[in-house]
Amino acid sequence: AQRVTQPEKLLSVFKGAPVELKCNYSYSGSPELFWYVQYSRQRLQLLLRHISRESIKGFTADLNKGETSFHLKKPFAQEEDSAMYYCALSFRIQGAQKLVFGQGTRLTINP
Amino acid sequence: DTEVTQTPKHLVMGMTNKKSLKCEQHMGHRAMYWYKQKAKKPPELMFVYSYEKLSINESVPSRFSPECPNSSLLNLHLHALQPEDSALYLCASSLGVAGGGDEQYFGPGTRLTVT
Secondary structure: OOEEEOOOOEEEEEOOOOEEEOOEEEOOOOOEEEEEEEOOOOOOEEEEEOOOOOOEOOEEEOOEOOOOEOOEEEOOOOHHHOEEEEEEEEEEEOOEEEEEEOOOEEEEEEO | OOOEEEEOOEEEEOOOOEEEEEEEEOOOOOEEEEEEEOOOOOOEEEEEEEOOEEEEEOOOOOOEEEEEEEOOEEEEEEEOOOHHHOEEEEEEEEOOOOOOOOOOEEOOOEEEEEO
């Protein structure tokens, strides 16, 4: 079955420290993976997709098929990074895209 | 216009009421989605419309009835809901293309309370 696991519900780091949000997935096919972020009082929005291999707001994520992981990393955390982060797996079924979310990690950056 | 809009923002309804949630996008997207999000939980997919046809129904109770009148509009009709249906209902849209990481754009949600 398709599943996304984010082992940390809460993660707290100091400003300027590196941050890594873990994500593991279970999927038998070729995965499409995303990181979505929800800042306080804002809508859910896309942060990264694995296929583009770009860096957004200093965040990067590499798909590791051997370890079935898609961890989100940033070398120097900033206070504005405090938010809820969801890892999501996308696949097509019945001619449509289905997005399965992990449980989410609430990241708090302390000053 | 690059946003998904949802109305109303808040809705309180009794268990015998009939109400509707509305979602709109003008980005030319051909796939639209309804999600349910309970507090401190991730969004859970309810329905997917692809090119105005219902493609996925995640075994949602019949008291929730989706409708896609055209490619820009998505409705969710509510009837005889239960208190446990209280949640944030999110609408999303995407291009609807296969492969290539089809990004979903989310609306701000409708906060539904069933009394």
